[in-house]
Amino acid sequence: MIKRYLLAPGPTPVPPEALLAMAMPIIHHRAPDFLPVLESAKKGLQWLYQTKNDVLIICSTGTGGMVGSVNNFFNQGDKALVINAGNFGERWTKICNAYNLSVEEIRIDWGYTVKPDDIENALRKDPSIKGVFVQASETSTGVYHDIQAIAEIVRKYDNTILVVDAISALVAHDLRMDDWGIDVLIGGSQKGLMLPPGLAFVGVSEKAWKFAETCKSPKFYFNFMTERKKLKDNQTNFTSPVSLIIGLNECLRLLQTEGLENAFRRHEKLAQATRAAVKAIGLEMFTKESPSNSVTAICAPKGIDGQEIYKNLRVKYGITAAGGQGQAKGKIFRIAHLGYAGTFDTITAIAGVEMALKGMGYPVKLGTGVGAAQELLMV
Amino acid sequence: MIKRYLLAPGPTPVPPEALLAMAMPIIHHRAPDFLPVLESAKKGLQWLYQTKNDVLIICSTGTGGMVGSVNNFFNQGDKALVINAGNFGERWTKICNAYNLSVEEIRIDWGYTVKPDDIENALRKDPSIKGVFVQASETSTGVYHDIQAIAEIVRKYDNTILVVDAISALVAHDLRMDDWGIDVLIGGSQKGLMLPPGLAFVGVSEKAWKFAETCKSPKFYFNFMTERKKLKDNQTNFTSPVSLIIGLNECLRLLQTEGLENAFRRHEKLAQATRAAVKAIGLEMFTKESPSNSVTAICAPKGIDGQEIYKNLRVKYGITAAGGQGQAKGKIFRIAHLGYAGTFDTITAIAGVEMALKGMGYPVKLGTGVGAAQELLMV
Numbered sequence: 153m154i155k156r157y158l159l160a161p162g163p164t165p166v167p168p169e170a171l172l173a174m175a176m177p178i179i180h181h182r183a184p185d186f187l188p189v190l191e192s193a194k195k196g197l198q199w200l201y202q203t204k205n206d207v208l209i210i211c212s213t214g215t216g217g218m219v220g221s222v223n224n225f226f227n228q229g230d231k232a233l234v235i236n237a238g239n240f241g242e243r244w245t246k247i248c249n250a251y252n253l254s255v256e257e258i259r260i261d262w263g264y265t266v267k268p269d270d271i272e273n274a275l276r277k278d279p280s281i282k283g284v285f286v287q288a289s290e291t292s293t294g295v296y297h298d299i300q301a302i303a304e305i306v307r308k309y310d311n312t313i314l315v316v317d318a319i320s321a322l323v324a325h326d327l328r329m330d331d332w333g334i335d336v337l338i339g340g341s342q343k344g345l346m347l348p349p350g351l352a353f354v355g356v357s358e359k360a361w362k363f364a365e366t367c368k369s370p371k372f373y374f375n376f377m378t379e380r381k382k383l384k385d386n387q388t389n390f391t392s393p394v395s396l397i398i399g400l401n402e403c404l405r406l407l408q409t410e411g412l413e414n415a416f417r418r419h420e421k422l423a424q425a426t427r428a429a430v431k432a433i434g435l436e437m438f439t440k441e442s443p444s445n446s447v448t449a450i451c452a453p454k455g456i457d458g459q460e461i462y463k464n465l466r467v468k469y470g471i472t473a474a475g476g477q478g479q480a481k482g483k484i485f486r487i488a489h490l491g492y493a494g495t496f497d498t499i500t501a502i503a504g505v506e507m508a509l510k511g512m513g514y515p516v517k518l519g520t521g522v523g524a525a526q527e528l529l530m531v
Numbered sequence: 532m533i534k535r536y537l538l539a540p541g542p543t544p545v546p547p548e549a550l551l552a553m554a555m556p557i558i559h560h561r562a563p564d565f566l567p568v569l570e571s572a573k574k575g576l577q578w579l580y581q582t583k584n585d586v587l588i589i590c591s592t593g594t595g596g597m598v599g600s601v602n603n604f605f606n607q608g609d610k611a612l613v614i615n616a617g618n619f620g621e622r623w624t625k626i627c628n629a630y631n632l633s634v635e636e637i638r639i640d641w642g643y644t645v646k647p648d649d650i651e652n653a654l655r656k657d658p659s660i661k662g663v664f665v666q667a668s669e670t671s672t673g674v675y676h677d678i679q680a681i682a683e684i685v686r687k688y689d690n691t692i693l694v695v696d697a698i699s700a701l702v703a704h705d706l707r708m709d710d711w712g713i714d715v716l717i718g719g720s721q722k723g724l725m726l727p728p729g730l731a732f733v734g735v736s737e738k739a740w741k742f743a744e745t746c747k748s749p750k751f752y753f754n755f756m757t758e759r760k761k762l763k764d765n766q767t768n769f770t771s772p773v774s775l776i777i778g779l780n781e782c783l784r785l786l787q788t789e790g791l792e793n794a795f796r797r798h799e800k801l802a803q804a805t806r807a808a809v810k811a812i813g814l815e816m817f818t819k820e821s822p823s824n825s826v827t828a829i830c831a832p833k834g835i836d837g838q839e840i841y842k843n844l845r846v847k848y849g850i851t852a853a854g855g856q857g858q859a860k861g862k863i864f865r866i867a868h869l870g871y872a873g874t875f876d877t878i879t880a881i882a883g884v885e886m887a888l889k890g891m892g893y894p895v896k897l898g899t900g901v902g903a904a905q906e907l908l909m910v
Contacts, residue, residue, distance in 0.1 A: 153785060153786075153788075153789045153793075153794070153797065153871075153873065154873065155871070155872075155873040155874075155875065155876070157875065175554070406532060407532075409532075410532045414532075415532070418532065468910045469874065469875075469910070470873070470875075471875075492532075492534070493534075494532065494533065494534040494849070495534075495848065496534065496536065496848075496849075496850075496875075496878075496879040496882065496883070497534070499875075499878060499879060499882045499901075500875040500878060500879065503875065503878045503882075503901060503905055504875070506905060507905055507908070507909050507910075510909065511909060511910070517902065518901075518902040518903075518905035518906055518909075519898035519899060519900075519901045519902020519903070519905060520898060520902070521898075522878075522882060522897075522898045522901045522902070522905075523896065523897040523898020523899070523901070523902075524897075524898070526882055526885060526886055526897035526898060526901075527897055529886070530886050530889065530890060530897075531847045531848070531886075531890070
């Protein structure tokens with residue numbers, strides 16, 4: 153009998169309160185029962201997004217939110233500045249290319265974060281850039297980009313909007329949509345929000361809605377203008393994923409009880425504790441600067457394949473963490489701190505990593521990393 | 532947000548497979564649907580009990596099984612030899628007294644186990660003793676009594692049966708009902724069997740059934756002869772707790788997949804790892820000999836109240852372990868290894884104990900106990 157632990161950067165464990173709520177009989181999405189459900193989700197998301205703007209609820213993965221955020225605000229040939237610092241930065245480029253935008257990339261070595269000055273310079277050099285595309289947390293490298301500083305730059309350009317993929321950052325990082333001036337803020341259900349996969353969320357500023365009005369890109373499913381209209385009547389455009397939205401309300405209720413600051417602090421503490429453990433075990437961080445609160449990317453020790461660490465954790469210890477993606481595959485492994493996660497999830501991850509590494513021949517004194525993490529997790 | 536961990540010696544965590552099965556719509560206990568359910572439970576329990584005898588399924592707590600095991604095999608005035616080595620030995624005496632048996636006790640200091648020779652001597656001195664009552668695992672002190680040796684003695688006396696409370700020992704210890712000659716073997720659902728509280732199980736030998744035939748003690752609810760008759764028809768005497776029995780089948784299926792030897796070994800390993808951690812942290816075991824695989828009883832360090840350790844674990848770290856009972860209250864705390872428990876439950880418990888103790892001023896190097904446990908839990 154092997155107990156399973158989910159410590160991947162999405163999907164993440166779902167709290168029992170939400171699992172139970174989602175197991176209730178299905179209600180109809182056009183019947184009056186559903187209206188207060190969506191009303192509540194709408195308000196809760198505005199609280200989470202720290203915004204008075206609309207936050208659309210889309211039945212898709214987070215990538216659907218990204219696709220819609222290209223397809224609804226930009227026309228063919230529009231200039232896009234993509235911050236490509238990893239696998240998900242790369243995805244922005246792919247989506248923009250699919251919709252025939254004219255892409256300029258700021259490419260950053262994996263493990264490093266974008267310098268806001270470089271964005272400022274690019275915009276100054278070419279003010280016709282219509283969109284800046286960035287991740288808040290680049291899940292493939294464990295880097296957090298300084299969204300506040302980037303927003304401060306982009307908001308100075310009337311012809312440019314800032315599109316932030318916060319799929320893995322939402323709830324783990326403070327992202328003040330209105331205060332900072334983020335135009336499009338994308339979230340997903342299966343990360344910090346502690347839900348199963350299946351929902352994307354897109355917060356849209358008034359500035360961005362103006363872009364939408366002149367957007368001629370063909371679309372049917374991810375039609376944000378229509379979603380906005382429907383949202384005013386507490387509906388979604390197509391069949392609402394009712395169970396997931398009922399679960400969303402449960403998770404939002406749990407987060408409201410915890411408090412937003414406390415939720416950020418919880419993720420931050422777990423990430424700090426994990427980094428302290430990494431250091432204590434003598435491992436090297438793959439993330440070289442500005443580590444994310446969502447996920448910690450760790451270099452595999454010399455001579456040990458990162459994917460083997462991932463497999464060892466999963467098969468021998470029941471822990472599903474993550475390996476590397478793209479160019480980092482084999483070189484790293486990653487531990488998430490996202491969602492319904494607390495002190496003993498982090499302890500479990502670190503203890504498991506120590507045992508897996510020792511089993512693979514890496515000289516580690518068991519308990520060293522755990523002890524370093526415990527120091528920071530004492531209450 | 533605080534995640535909760537249940538590491539008490541019952542109730543214990545229930546595996547998701549069983550929770551889901553128990554959440555299914557209720558079926559009727561006298562309808563044909565239920566017959567294969569009980570048939571399966573009956574066979575599964577015989578497998579678990581390592582017996583060809585009947586294993587009754589009673590809708591009650593484990594104590595109900597104990598009460599029935601006095602009430603169905605003994606008459607007023609019958610001589611009972613009770614092994615009283617803790618709170619649950621004490622319970623045997625109380626039940627025997629409630630039914631006016633003539634009780635002789637072998638009292639053992641808490642933390643120690645009975646010497647089988649003392650039972651042999653008592654039986655030789657007074658062959659009119661009709662029942663020997665003992666715990667397999669004495670949950671209050673963390674001691675395991677040598678049931679095999681005791682059974683070997685009692686089976687030599689035709690006029691005496693051995694009644695074993697294995698409520699907290701079942702699944703955690705090898706208890707070979709038929710091979711060893713245990714006459715009455717009592718289990719409960721909320722321990723090693725990984726179910727919610729609500730079911731007692733009583734295995735009864737042919738020798739014990741003969742005692743039942745001459746028993747005149749008044750009874751209605753815990754009527755084992757009637758339960759035996761009903762069991763042959765795949766029924767229970769009164770309304771069957773259908774959901775719990777459906778869950779029981781699920782847990783038996785999981786245990787059969789794991790294998791009985793592996794289940795014993797799992798509990799043994801977790802208990803050994805916990806004891807290694809106790810030693811590494813510099814704490815003293817409350818159990819002085821023959822420690823149980825079900826629960827580890829640990830002395831509170833000097834100047835620290837055992838109940839406060841329990842409270843600290845629960846309130847600060849979300850871990851529900853156990854304090855002390857009776858004369859051990861305040862002096863000890865206990866960690867269980869029972870049921871749906873694995874490596875990282877033990878790691879969680881030990882890490883939590885280290886942090887709680889450090890927070891209460893006990894000088895512990897964090898990670899020391901965890902490291903000692905990890906050594907033994909590597910795979």
